[in-house]
Amino acid sequence: MGGGSSNKAQREAQRAEEERLRQIQNTQRRIESAFTTPQREQDIQSFLDATRQYYRSDADRQQQDAARGLRFAVARSGQAGGSFDADTNARLAETYKRGIIEADRRAQAAASNLRAQDQQSKQQLFALAQSGLDSGTAQAQAMQALRQNLEQGRATANENSLGDLFGSFGEVYKNSVAQDEARKAQLYTYNTLFQKPQYGGVKGGF
Protein backbone atom coordinates (compact mmCIF):
# COMPACT_ATOMS: atom_id res chain seq x y z
CA MET A 1 0.00 0.00 0.00
CA GLY A 2 2.89 2.19 0.73
CA GLY A 3 3.16 5.26 2.86
CA GLY A 4 3.75 8.92 1.95
CA SER A 5 2.34 10.84 -0.97
CA SER A 6 3.41 10.43 -4.56
CA ASN A 7 5.43 13.35 -5.92
CA LYS A 8 5.44 12.42 -9.58
CA ALA A 9 3.71 15.70 -10.49
CA GLN A 10 6.23 17.67 -8.49
CA ARG A 11 9.17 15.95 -10.17
CA GLU A 12 7.59 16.44 -13.58
CA ALA A 13 6.96 20.12 -12.85
CA GLN A 14 10.53 20.62 -11.68
CA ARG A 15 11.90 18.89 -14.77
CA ALA A 16 9.66 20.95 -17.06
CA GLU A 17 10.69 24.20 -15.36
CA GLU A 18 14.39 23.38 -15.61
CA GLU A 19 13.97 22.56 -19.29
CA ARG A 20 12.04 25.77 -19.88
CA LEU A 21 14.73 27.91 -18.20
CA ARG A 22 17.47 26.13 -20.12
CA GLN A 23 15.57 26.68 -23.37
CA ILE A 24 15.04 30.38 -22.58
CA GLN A 25 18.76 30.92 -21.96
CA ASN A 26 19.63 29.03 -25.15
CA THR A 27 17.13 31.03 -27.19
CA GLN A 28 18.37 34.34 -25.77
CA ARG A 29 21.92 33.48 -26.79
CA ARG A 30 20.75 32.63 -30.31
CA ILE A 31 18.69 35.81 -30.61
CA GLU A 32 21.65 37.90 -29.49
CA SER A 33 23.82 36.10 -32.00
CA ALA A 34 21.30 36.60 -34.83
CA PHE A 35 21.33 40.37 -34.32
CA THR A 36 25.10 40.73 -34.03
CA THR A 37 26.22 38.82 -37.09
CA PRO A 38 28.95 40.48 -39.20
CA GLN A 39 26.56 40.32 -42.17
CA ARG A 40 23.97 42.45 -40.40
CA GLU A 41 26.54 45.07 -39.43
CA GLN A 42 27.83 45.07 -43.00
CA ASP A 43 24.29 45.56 -44.30
CA ILE A 44 23.82 48.54 -41.99
CA GLN A 45 27.13 49.97 -43.18
CA SER A 46 26.01 49.54 -46.82
CA PHE A 47 22.79 51.35 -45.94
CA LEU A 48 24.80 54.17 -44.34
CA ASP A 49 27.04 54.46 -47.38
CA ALA A 50 24.07 54.49 -49.78
CA THR A 51 22.24 57.12 -47.74
CA ARG A 52 25.32 59.25 -47.46
CA GLN A 53 25.96 58.99 -51.20
CA TYR A 54 22.35 59.85 -52.02
CA TYR A 55 22.29 62.99 -49.87
CA ARG A 56 25.73 64.01 -51.05
CA SER A 57 24.81 63.71 -54.73
CA ASP A 58 21.87 66.00 -53.98
CA ALA A 59 24.21 68.54 -52.38
CA ASP A 60 26.65 68.26 -55.29
CA ARG A 61 23.96 68.93 -57.87
CA GLN A 62 22.61 71.90 -55.98
CA GLN A 63 26.14 73.29 -55.62
CA GLN A 64 26.79 72.93 -59.34
CA ASP A 65 23.55 74.69 -60.24
CA ALA A 66 24.17 77.46 -57.71
CA ALA A 67 27.80 77.94 -58.82
CA ARG A 68 26.79 78.23 -62.48
CA GLY A 69 24.00 80.67 -61.71
CA LEU A 70 26.28 82.74 -59.48
CA ARG A 71 28.97 82.86 -62.14
CA PHE A 72 26.53 84.25 -64.71
CA ALA A 73 24.93 86.59 -62.19
CA VAL A 74 28.25 88.08 -61.15
CA ALA A 75 29.33 88.49 -64.79
CA ARG A 76 25.98 90.00 -65.77
CA SER A 77 26.27 92.50 -62.91
CA GLY A 78 29.77 93.48 -63.93
CA GLN A 79 31.12 92.30 -60.59
CA ALA A 80 33.38 89.56 -61.89
CA GLY A 81 36.81 89.70 -60.35
CA GLY A 82 35.69 92.00 -57.58
CA SER A 83 35.23 91.62 -53.86
CA PHE A 84 31.60 90.71 -54.31
CA ASP A 85 32.66 87.86 -56.56
CA ALA A 86 35.22 86.64 -54.02
CA ASP A 87 32.94 86.97 -50.99
CA THR A 88 29.96 85.37 -52.66
CA ASN A 89 31.96 82.40 -53.86
CA ALA A 90 33.43 81.97 -50.39
CA ARG A 91 29.93 81.93 -48.99
CA LEU A 92 28.95 79.39 -51.65
CA ALA A 93 31.79 77.12 -50.56
CA GLU A 94 30.75 77.42 -46.90
CA THR A 95 27.18 76.55 -47.74
CA TYR A 96 28.23 73.56 -49.78
CA LYS A 97 30.46 72.16 -47.06
CA ARG A 98 27.76 72.68 -44.48
CA GLY A 99 25.44 70.75 -46.77
CA ILE A 100 27.93 67.90 -46.91
CA ILE A 101 28.03 67.77 -43.13
CA GLU A 102 24.23 67.81 -42.99
CA ALA A 103 24.11 64.98 -45.54
CA ASP A 104 26.44 62.87 -43.42
CA ARG A 105 24.55 63.73 -40.26
CA ARG A 106 21.27 62.57 -41.75
CA ALA A 107 22.83 59.38 -43.07
CA GLN A 108 24.21 58.54 -39.65
CA ALA A 109 20.87 59.29 -38.03
CA ALA A 110 19.17 56.91 -40.45
CA ALA A 111 21.70 54.17 -39.61
CA SER A 112 21.16 54.79 -35.90
CA ASN A 113 17.43 54.40 -36.42
CA LEU A 114 18.06 51.05 -38.04
CA ARG A 115 20.18 49.89 -35.12
CA ALA A 116 17.54 51.11 -32.66
CA GLN A 117 14.90 49.21 -34.55
CA ASP A 118 17.01 46.07 -34.44
CA GLN A 119 17.37 46.48 -30.68
CA GLN A 120 13.64 46.78 -30.33
CA SER A 121 13.04 43.67 -32.43
CA LYS A 122 15.59 41.81 -30.33
CA GLN A 123 13.89 42.79 -27.09
CA GLN A 124 10.57 41.76 -28.56
CA LEU A 125 11.91 38.32 -29.36
CA PHE A 126 13.39 38.05 -25.86
CA ALA A 127 9.94 38.74 -24.46
CA LEU A 128 8.37 36.10 -26.70
CA ALA A 129 11.01 33.55 -25.72
CA GLN A 130 10.48 34.23 -22.02
CA SER A 131 6.71 34.27 -22.10
CA GLY A 132 6.42 31.23 -24.35
CA LEU A 133 2.85 29.94 -24.34
CA ASP A 134 1.67 32.81 -22.14
CA SER A 135 2.38 35.36 -24.85
CA GLY A 136 -0.66 37.64 -24.67
CA THR A 137 1.23 40.78 -23.67
CA ALA A 138 4.19 39.86 -25.85
CA GLN A 139 1.83 39.53 -28.81
CA ALA A 140 0.47 43.04 -28.24
CA GLN A 141 4.03 44.34 -28.15
CA ALA A 142 4.84 42.43 -31.34
CA MET A 143 1.93 44.11 -33.11
CA GLN A 144 3.15 47.51 -31.96
CA ALA A 145 6.67 46.73 -33.17
CA LEU A 146 5.22 45.63 -36.52
CA ARG A 147 3.45 48.99 -36.91
CA GLN A 148 6.74 50.76 -36.26
CA ASN A 149 8.47 48.48 -38.76
CA LEU A 150 5.86 49.36 -41.37
CA GLU A 151 6.50 53.05 -40.83
CA GLN A 152 10.22 52.42 -41.16
CA GLY A 153 9.61 50.69 -44.48
CA ARG A 154 8.38 53.89 -46.05
CA ALA A 155 10.90 55.62 -48.24
CA THR A 156 12.52 58.23 -46.05
CA ALA A 157 14.85 59.73 -48.66
CA ASN A 158 13.50 61.89 -51.43
CA GLU A 159 14.93 64.29 -53.93
CA ASN A 160 14.36 67.37 -51.79
CA SER A 161 15.26 65.84 -48.48
CA LEU A 162 18.29 68.11 -48.02
CA GLY A 163 16.15 71.10 -48.73
CA ASP A 164 17.22 74.06 -50.84
CA LEU A 165 20.78 74.56 -49.63
CA PHE A 166 21.56 77.44 -51.97
CA GLY A 167 18.24 79.27 -51.92
CA SER A 168 19.81 82.66 -51.12
CA PHE A 169 22.13 82.37 -54.12
CA GLY A 170 19.11 81.92 -56.33
CA GLU A 171 18.09 85.44 -55.30
CA VAL A 172 21.44 86.77 -56.51
CA TYR A 173 20.81 85.17 -59.89
CA LYS A 174 17.24 86.47 -60.13
CA ASN A 175 18.30 89.98 -59.13
CA SER A 176 21.00 89.97 -61.79
CA VAL A 177 18.45 88.96 -64.44
CA ALA A 178 16.04 91.64 -63.23
CA GLN A 179 18.75 94.27 -63.32
CA ASP A 180 19.71 93.16 -66.80
CA GLU A 181 16.12 93.51 -67.98
CA ALA A 182 15.97 96.97 -66.43
CA ARG A 183 19.13 97.98 -68.28
CA LYS A 184 17.70 96.74 -71.54
CA ALA A 185 14.54 98.72 -70.93
CA GLN A 186 16.53 101.91 -70.33
CA LEU A 187 18.80 101.22 -73.32
CA TYR A 188 15.87 101.02 -75.73
CA THR A 189 13.70 103.70 -74.12
CA TYR A 190 13.16 105.62 -77.38
CA ASN A 191 13.35 102.49 -79.47
CA THR A 192 14.87 104.24 -82.53
CA LEU A 193 17.61 103.07 -84.86
CA PHE A 194 19.70 106.12 -83.99
CA GLN A 195 19.47 105.73 -80.16
CA LYS A 196 22.99 105.57 -78.90
CA PRO A 197 23.49 102.79 -76.35
CA GLN A 198 23.98 104.50 -72.99
CA TYR A 199 25.54 101.72 -70.98
CA GLY A 200 28.07 100.36 -73.41
CA GLY A 201 26.35 97.05 -73.89
CA VAL A 202 26.09 95.25 -77.24
CA LYS A 203 22.76 95.76 -78.89
CA GLY A 204 20.78 92.76 -79.73
CA GLY A 205 21.70 90.20 -77.21
CA PHE A 206 23.45 89.22 -74.03
Added chain:
Amino acid sequence: MGAVAPAIPYIAAALGTAATIYNTNRTAKKQDAALAQGIAQKAATQRKADQKIAAAVEQLGVSSPAAERQQTMAAFQDALRGTEQQAAAGQTLGGLSKAYDEATQAGSSRANQYVQGVAKALSAIDAAGLQRQREGFGTADLSTNLRILGREQEGQDFLSRLKAQSIRRNPWIDAFAGAAKAYGSGAGGNVDWGNLGSFGGV
Protein backbone atom coordinates in the same frame (compact mmCIF):
# COMPACT_ATOMS: atom_id res chain seq x y z
CA MET B 1 -9.63 -20.85 17.89
CA GLY B 2 -10.91 -19.66 21.19
CA ALA B 3 -7.77 -17.64 21.66
CA VAL B 4 -8.08 -16.01 18.27
CA ALA B 5 -11.80 -15.22 18.44
CA PRO B 6 -11.42 -12.25 20.79
CA ALA B 7 -8.85 -10.72 18.41
CA ILE B 8 -11.12 -10.84 15.40
CA PRO B 9 -12.76 -7.42 16.05
CA TYR B 10 -9.33 -5.83 16.33
CA ILE B 11 -8.19 -7.52 13.20
CA ALA B 12 -11.31 -6.29 11.48
CA ALA B 13 -10.74 -2.74 12.72
CA ALA B 14 -7.15 -2.88 11.56
CA LEU B 15 -8.19 -4.18 8.16
CA GLY B 16 -10.74 -1.39 7.86
CA THR B 17 -8.12 1.23 8.70
CA ALA B 18 -5.67 -0.31 6.29
CA ALA B 19 -8.30 -0.28 3.57
CA THR B 20 -8.98 3.39 4.21
CA ILE B 21 -5.28 4.21 4.03
CA TYR B 22 -4.94 2.18 0.86
CA ASN B 23 -7.88 3.90 -0.78
CA THR B 24 -6.52 7.33 0.19
CA ASN B 25 -3.07 6.60 -1.19
CA ARG B 26 -4.48 5.02 -4.32
CA THR B 27 -6.63 8.07 -5.02
CA ALA B 28 -3.74 10.47 -4.35
CA LYS B 29 -1.47 8.50 -6.66
CA LYS B 30 -4.02 8.56 -9.46
CA GLN B 31 -4.54 12.29 -9.06
CA ASP B 32 -0.80 12.87 -8.95
CA ALA B 33 -0.35 10.76 -12.09
CA ALA B 34 -3.09 12.73 -13.85
CA LEU B 35 -1.43 16.03 -12.89
CA ALA B 36 1.98 14.73 -13.96
CA GLN B 37 0.52 13.72 -17.30
CA GLY B 38 -0.90 17.22 -17.73
CA ILE B 39 2.46 18.78 -16.89
CA ALA B 40 4.24 16.46 -19.33
CA GLN B 41 1.74 17.34 -22.03
CA LYS B 42 2.29 21.07 -21.36
CA ALA B 43 6.04 20.52 -21.59
CA ALA B 44 5.51 18.88 -24.99
CA THR B 45 3.51 21.90 -26.16
CA GLN B 46 6.24 24.18 -24.82
CA ARG B 47 8.77 22.25 -26.88
CA LYS B 48 6.64 22.90 -29.96
CA ALA B 49 6.67 26.60 -29.09
CA ASP B 50 10.44 26.47 -28.60
CA GLN B 51 10.83 24.90 -32.04
CA LYS B 52 8.82 27.70 -33.64
CA ILE B 53 10.92 30.30 -31.82
CA ALA B 54 14.13 28.57 -32.87
CA ALA B 55 12.99 28.49 -36.51
CA ALA B 56 12.17 32.21 -36.41
CA VAL B 57 15.53 33.05 -34.82
CA GLU B 58 17.32 30.95 -37.44
CA GLN B 59 15.55 32.91 -40.18
CA LEU B 60 16.68 36.14 -38.54
CA GLY B 61 20.26 34.94 -38.45
CA VAL B 62 20.37 34.63 -42.24
CA SER B 63 18.14 37.61 -43.00
CA SER B 64 19.59 39.92 -45.60
CA PRO B 65 18.27 42.88 -47.63
CA ALA B 66 19.70 41.46 -50.87
CA ALA B 67 16.35 40.18 -52.16
CA GLU B 68 14.58 43.45 -51.37
CA ARG B 69 17.39 45.43 -52.98
CA GLN B 70 17.10 43.40 -56.18
CA GLN B 71 13.34 43.79 -56.23
CA THR B 72 13.38 47.55 -55.73
CA MET B 73 16.17 47.99 -58.26
CA ALA B 74 14.24 45.94 -60.80
CA ALA B 75 11.15 48.06 -60.11
CA PHE B 76 13.12 51.27 -60.65
CA GLN B 77 14.55 49.92 -63.92
CA ASP B 78 11.05 48.99 -65.07
CA ALA B 79 9.88 52.52 -64.28
CA LEU B 80 12.80 54.07 -66.21
CA ARG B 81 12.43 51.80 -69.20
CA GLY B 82 11.07 53.64 -72.23
CA THR B 83 11.52 57.12 -70.75
CA GLU B 84 14.63 58.01 -72.77
CA GLN B 85 12.64 59.83 -75.43
CA GLN B 86 10.64 61.84 -72.93
CA ALA B 87 13.78 62.71 -70.96
CA ALA B 88 15.48 64.01 -74.12
CA ALA B 89 12.40 65.98 -75.25
CA GLY B 90 14.13 69.31 -74.63
CA GLN B 91 17.10 68.43 -76.79
CA THR B 92 15.38 68.80 -80.17
CA LEU B 93 18.10 70.81 -81.86
CA GLY B 94 20.59 68.64 -83.67
CA GLY B 95 23.36 69.22 -86.18
CA LEU B 96 24.02 72.78 -85.05
CA SER B 97 27.65 71.99 -84.43
CA LYS B 98 29.78 69.06 -83.59
CA ALA B 99 30.57 70.51 -80.19
CA TYR B 100 26.89 70.99 -79.41
CA ASP B 101 26.03 67.43 -80.42
CA GLU B 102 28.89 66.04 -78.34
CA ALA B 103 27.86 68.14 -75.37
CA THR B 104 24.27 67.00 -75.76
CA GLN B 105 25.33 63.37 -75.84
CA ALA B 106 27.64 63.83 -72.89
CA GLY B 107 24.81 65.46 -70.95
CA SER B 108 22.48 62.59 -71.75
CA SER B 109 25.09 60.10 -70.66
CA ARG B 110 25.67 62.01 -67.41
CA ALA B 111 21.93 62.02 -66.77
CA ASN B 112 21.75 58.25 -67.22
CA GLN B 113 24.70 57.70 -64.91
CA TYR B 114 23.18 59.97 -62.31
CA VAL B 115 19.82 58.20 -62.45
CA GLN B 116 21.44 54.79 -62.14
CA GLY B 117 23.37 56.01 -59.10
CA VAL B 118 20.20 57.36 -57.52
CA ALA B 119 18.34 54.12 -58.24
CA LYS B 120 21.15 52.07 -56.70
CA ALA B 121 21.30 54.25 -53.59
CA LEU B 122 17.54 54.34 -53.11
CA SER B 123 17.20 50.60 -53.58
CA ALA B 124 19.79 50.06 -50.83
CA ILE B 125 18.04 52.59 -48.57
CA ASP B 126 14.58 51.12 -49.12
CA ALA B 127 15.81 47.53 -48.88
CA ALA B 128 16.93 48.03 -45.28
CA GLY B 129 13.48 49.25 -44.27
CA LEU B 130 11.74 46.51 -46.23
CA GLN B 131 13.98 43.89 -44.65
CA ARG B 132 12.97 45.03 -41.18
CA GLN B 133 9.38 45.13 -42.26
CA ARG B 134 9.64 41.51 -43.34
CA GLU B 135 11.30 40.57 -40.05
CA GLY B 136 8.49 42.33 -38.23
CA PHE B 137 5.97 40.23 -40.13
CA GLY B 138 7.88 37.14 -39.07
CA THR B 139 7.87 38.17 -35.41
CA ALA B 140 4.16 38.97 -35.57
CA ASP B 141 3.46 35.56 -37.13
CA LEU B 142 5.53 33.92 -34.42
CA SER B 143 3.64 35.67 -31.66
CA THR B 144 0.32 34.70 -33.26
CA ASN B 145 1.41 31.05 -33.52
CA LEU B 146 2.55 31.06 -29.91
CA ARG B 147 -0.73 32.54 -28.85
CA ILE B 148 -2.60 29.80 -30.71
CA LEU B 149 -0.48 27.16 -28.99
CA GLY B 150 -1.14 28.90 -25.70
CA ARG B 151 -4.89 28.81 -26.23
CA GLU B 152 -4.71 25.11 -27.09
CA GLN B 153 -2.70 24.53 -23.95
CA GLU B 154 -5.23 26.41 -21.84
CA GLY B 155 -7.86 23.98 -23.07
CA GLN B 156 -5.63 21.02 -22.26
CA ASP B 157 -4.93 22.42 -18.79
CA PHE B 158 -8.64 22.70 -18.15
CA LEU B 159 -9.18 19.10 -19.24
CA SER B 160 -6.29 17.89 -17.09
CA ARG B 161 -7.70 19.65 -14.04
CA LEU B 162 -11.13 18.16 -14.74
CA LYS B 163 -9.61 14.72 -15.07
CA ALA B 164 -7.71 15.06 -11.79
CA GLN B 165 -10.79 16.33 -10.00
CA SER B 166 -12.91 13.49 -11.37
CA ILE B 167 -10.68 10.87 -9.78
CA ARG B 168 -12.64 9.62 -6.73
CA ARG B 169 -12.05 7.20 -3.94
CA ASN B 170 -13.20 3.62 -4.60
CA PRO B 171 -16.57 3.47 -2.80
CA TRP B 172 -16.48 -0.30 -2.37
CA ILE B 173 -13.20 -0.15 -0.53
CA ASP B 174 -14.56 2.60 1.65
CA ALA B 175 -17.69 0.56 2.28
CA PHE B 176 -15.64 -2.46 3.25
CA ALA B 177 -13.42 -0.33 5.45
CA GLY B 178 -16.38 1.23 7.14
CA ALA B 179 -18.04 -2.10 7.79
CA ALA B 180 -14.84 -3.63 9.12
CA LYS B 181 -14.21 -0.72 11.45
CA ALA B 182 -17.81 -0.71 12.60
CA TYR B 183 -17.66 -4.43 13.29
CA GLY B 184 -14.38 -3.98 15.05
CA SER B 185 -15.60 -1.19 17.29
CA GLY B 186 -18.92 -2.88 17.96
CA ALA B 187 -17.70 -6.43 18.54
CA GLY B 188 -14.61 -5.26 20.35
CA GLY B 189 -16.81 -3.77 23.06
CA ASN B 190 -18.34 -7.18 23.83
CA VAL B 191 -15.05 -8.93 24.53
CA ASP B 192 -14.88 -10.62 27.92
CA TRP B 193 -11.58 -9.23 29.08
CA GLY B 194 -11.54 -11.51 32.01
CA ASN B 195 -11.67 -14.60 29.87
CA LEU B 196 -9.20 -14.27 27.09
CA GLY B 197 -8.06 -17.90 27.29
CA SER B 198 -4.46 -18.23 26.21
CA PHE B 199 -4.10 -14.45 26.23
CA GLY B 200 -4.72 -14.42 29.97
CA GLY B 201 -5.94 -11.35 31.74
CA VAL B 202 -5.19 -7.81 30.46
